[in-house]
Every structure is written in C-alpha cells, then in structure tokens.
Amino acid sequence: MTELTPREIVSELDRYIIGQKEAKRAVAVALRSRWRRQRIEGPLQAEVTPKNILMIGPTGVGKTEISRRLAKLAGAPFIKVEATKFTEVGYVGRDVEQIVRDLVEAAIVMQRETRRESVKARAHDAAEERVLNALVGENAGESTRATFRKKLREGELDEKEIEVAVADTANPLGMLDLPGGGGQMGMVNIGDIFGKAFSGRTKKRRMKVADSYELLIAEEADKLVDQEEITRDAISAVEEDGIVFLDEIDKVCARSEGGVRGADVSREGVQRDLLPLIEGTTVTTKHGAVKTDHILFIASGAFHVAKPSDLLPELQGRLPIRVSLRDLTEEDFVRILTEPDNSLVKQYEALMKAEGVTLEFTEDGVSALARIAAEVNRAVENIGARRLYTVMERVFEEISFTAPDRDGETVTVDAAFVERHVGDLAASADLSRYVL
Numbered sequence: 001m002t003e004l005t006p007r008e009i010v011s012e013l014d015r016y017i018i019g020q021k022e023a024k025r026a027v028a029v030a031l032r033s034r035w036r037r038q039r040i041e042g043p044l045q046a047e048v049t050p051k052n053i054l055m056i057g058p059t060g061v062g063k064t065e066i067s068r069r070l071a072k073l074a075g076a077p078f079i080k081v082e083a084t085k086f087t088e089v090g091y092v093g094r095d096v097e098q099i100v101r102d103l104v105e106a107a108i109v110m111q112r113e114t115r116r117e118s119v120k121a122r123a124h125d126a127a128e129e130r131v132l133n134a135l136v137g138e139n140a141g142e143s144t145r146a147t148f149r150k151k152l153r154e155g156e157l158d159e160k161e162i163e164v165a166v167a168d169t170a171n172p173l174g175m176l177d178l179p180g181g182g183g184q185m186g187m188v189n190i191g192d193i194f195g196k197a198f199s200g201r202t203k204k205r206r207m208k209v210a211d212s213y214e215l216l217i218a219e220e221a222d223k224l225v226d227q228e229e230i231t232r233d234a235i236s237a238v239e240e241d242g243i244v245f246l247d248e249i250d251k252v253c254a255r256s257e258g259g260v261r262g263a264d265v266s267r268e269g270v271q272r273d274l275l276p277l278i279e280g281t282t283v284t285t286k287h288g289a290v291k292t293d294h295i296l297f298i299a300s301g302a303f304h305v306a307k308p309s310d311l312l313p314e315l316q317g318r319l320p321i322r323v324s325l326r327d328l329t330e331e332d333f334v335r336i337l338t339e340p341d342n343s344l345v346k347q348y349e350a351l352m353k354a355e356g357v358t359l360e361f362t363e364d365g366v367s368a369l370a371r372i373a374a375e376v377n378r379a380v381e382n383i384g385a386r387r388l389y390t391v392m393e394r395v396f397e398e399i400s401f402t403a404p405d406r407d408g409e410t411v412t413v414d415a416a417f418v419e420r421h422v423g424d425l426a427a428s429a430d431l432s433r434y435v436l
C-alpha cells in the first residue's frame with residue numbers, strides 16, 4: 001500500500017493529467033483513507049467503508065485516466081467496466097459478480113509479474129542451463145559447456161536454432177461451462193480442475209536461441225514462485241486495494257419522467273445487482289471467496305439527461321463523494337499536448353526519432369493543433385481530449401508513411417504545417433465527421 005500523502009498523490013497525478021483538481025483531490029483522499037483504515041486498531045477497522053466516488057463529467061476529460069493512474073500509483077488491481085454492458089440484449093449469465101472475478105484475474109497477473117521480476121536472476125541462470133543443454137546435450141563436459149556458455153553470453157549463438165521442450169499450455173478439452181452452474185462461476189477451464197493431470201505435459205518447439213530466452217525465463221520463474229501464494233496475495237490485494245471503475249453509470253438510471261418502462265426496469269435491475277457488490281458481499285471465484293467490502297468503487301457518467309438523484313437511494317448513499325470534471329478548453333489542449341510526461345508531442349517526437357527524423361514543434365504549431373481539435377469538438381461532437389489523437393494522427397499521416405526515406409531530416413511543425421495537413425478537413429464539419 002502506498003505511503004503517499006494526498007498532496008503527493010495529486011502531484012504525481014499532475015504529471016499525467018491536466019487540470020481536474022477536484023477529482024484528483026477526491027481520489028487522493030480515497031486512497032489515503034485506506035492507509036488510515038489500516039492503522040485503526042480493533043473491530044472499528046472493519047466498519048470503515050471506502051470513500052467511493054461519483055465522477056460527473058463529459059466524455060474524454062480524464063475520468064478514467066485519473067482512476068487508472070491512481071491504481072498504478074498505488075500498485076492496486078484495477079478494472080474498468082461499462083455499467084451498460086449489463087443491460088445488453090441477449091446478456092445472460094455474465095452477472096455483475098464477474099467484475100470481481102475479472103479483478104482477481106488482473107491481480108493474479110500483477111502478482112505473478114512482480115514475483116517473476118524478483119526471481120528473474122535465478123530464472124535467467126536456469127534458462128541458460130536449458131539453452132546449453134539444447135545446444136550441447138546434457139552430458140557434455142564442463143569445458144565444452146564453458147566454451148558455449150561464453151559464446152552464448154556474447155550473443156554469438158543468438159541466431160542458432162535449438163529444440164526445447166516447453167510446457168504445453170494448450171487445453172485438450174477446451175473450456176467447459178459447468179452444467180447447473182447457471183454461469184455463476186463463469187467459464188471454468190477444465191485444466192484448472194484436473195490441473196495436476198495436465199500439468200507437466202511438454203511439447204518440443206524449434207526456435208532461435210535469442211527467441212527462446214523470454215519463454216524459458218518465464219517458465220523457470222513460474223517454477224520458482226509459489227502459485228498458491230500468488231493466488232492468496234492476489235485475493236487479498238483485491239480485497240484491500242482493489243479499484244473498480246464503473247463507467248456510464250448514468251445510463252443505468254431509470255428516468256422519472258416517461259421513457260420506455262421495460263428498459264427502465266432493466267436499468268434499475270442493474271443498479272440493484274451492483275448494490276451488494278458496493279455494499280460489501282462475498283463473491284465466489286474459482287480461486288476462492290472474495291469479500292468486496294473494502295473495494296473502492298469509482299462510478300462515472302456524463303449525467304446529461306439523468307441526474308445523480310435518479311440513482312437508487314441506496315446507491316447514492318454508497319457513492320458519497322461527488323466530483324465534477326469540467327469540459328476541456330483550447331488552453332487545456334495546449335497543455336495536454338505538451339506538458340504530461342507521456343504527452344502526444346513527446347510521443348510523436350520519439351516515434352519519429354526512431355526513424356532518424358527530428359520533429360520541431362513551434363508554439364504556433366501546438367496552438368493550431370489545439371485550436372483545430374477544439375473547433376472539431378464544437379462542430380461535430382465533443383469527445384474531449386480524445387480529439388487530439390485523431391487530429392494528430394491526421395497531421396502526421398504523411399510523415400509517418402514516408403519517414404523511413406527521410407532519415408536525417410528535420411521537420412518543423414508550425415501553424416502552416418498543421419493547416420496544410422488538416423486545415424481543409426477541419427473547416428468542413430461534414431468531412432471532419434468522417435476523418436477527424
């Protein structure tokens with residue numbers, strides 16, 4: 001669990017997300033509250049409920065991004081789900097509890113990665129021995145092995161083909177939907193049930209020495225880490241640190257005035273299904289039972305039509321923190337293009353650098369990109385910062401294609417350049433509807 005204070009969390013988020021101070025503060029407090037809860041002694045600890053958040057704001061203004069970055073910062077298992085997916089026609093079986101099961105799977109992947117990392121050096125040594133065995137045979141003398149080991153480490157044998165026996169992960173019986181399970185347990189991998197019987201099967205594969213390493217290191221690492229411990233820690237990470245981002249919650253509001261009754265009923269049904277998860281229940285997963293009491297839920301929606309007060313009262317009570325995210329302005333776009341550590345300008349510069357092409361963005365070039373994105377958002381549809389991606393892609397389409405022939409060139413991205421590549425399109429709402 002992170003020790004960062006709310007102020008530190010906000011300043012970390014500032015590295016990636018422009019503005020939206022209120023939302024950043026709310027998620028920072030929610031995270032710190034978990035840290036505080038851990039420090040409460042006695043039975044009161046279990047009583048403290050998470051500071052679940054309702055984020056209200058138009059599309060593409062940073063709601064998901066703030067939540068995702070927060071999870072990353074906290075090393076917390078994270079999942080994003082669209083609430084509307086549970087209202088889809090033909091939706092059967094995949095109940096809302098699947099959210100928790102998916103979160104557990106995400107946590108397992110995270111735990112496995114961390115552990116693989118910690119045994120990497122040992123796994124690397126073991127992988128090297130297997131490559132040597134494949135090259136010279138298991139019975140070769142120590143001096144032969146030493147000679148080959150040296151060559152191997154110097155990369156001289158990278159291109160050589162070897163045959164190695166790797167674990168056969170293909171499942172001969174495929175996926176099985178347990179009868180009578182009503183989909184409650186989700187799909188069960190038959191290999192998980194009869195795991196022991198199937199594990200240990202190997203198949204021989206031919207590959208280059210250089211390509212074999214990644215696979216063999218992963219296999220050796222898995223042998224060194226304790227799978228049961230991974231599952232146990234993953235479940236406890238979900239219970240203590242898990243974050244669920246529930247998008248489009250406004251779309252499952254039954255509106256008070258008019259509307260199609262049937263649809264409203266099904267929407268309200270989704271809220272009712274979600275409620276126990278948020279209030280705290282125990283979900284059965286194939287890895288064990290998971291308590292959801294302390295999972296942090298961040299619900300989000302534009303609330304253009306429905307209002308937060310249209311949500312079920314119980315649900316409103318469980319989303320006590322309300323924050324609004326504002327529309328992004330042209331000035332925000334300028335900052336989003338340039339300031340974040342992973343800004344689009346930095347990304348395009350780096351991509352072109354790989355081809356030996358230097359991009360030089362001028363101030364008026366960046367302003368033109370921001371202006372066009374804002375104009376298209378106004379004229380066609382406001383999709384927030386996502387518009388920057390489509391505009392940038394269009395502006396750099398030609399350079400992206402021809403870059404390999406332009407090694408050593410410097411391209412100045414000024415207002416004229418931007419206008420030349422995208423100006424005409426942006427001027428016509430009809431055209432930009434399709435291409436921007």
Ligand SMILES: Nc1ncnc2c1ncn2[C@@H]1O[C@H](COP(=O)(O)OP(=O)(O)OP(=O)(O)O)[C@@H](O)[C@H]1O
Nearest residue numbers: 016017018059060061062063064065066336385386
């Ligand atoms: N304030 C911001 N600062 C930096 N980048 C942003 C900001 N807002 C959005 N972006 C970028 O725009 C993209 C879309 O944002 P995000 O996924 O957070 O949208 P959202 O508000 O969750 O909308 P939706 O509810 O439709 O998913 C992301 O790639 C994100 O990096």
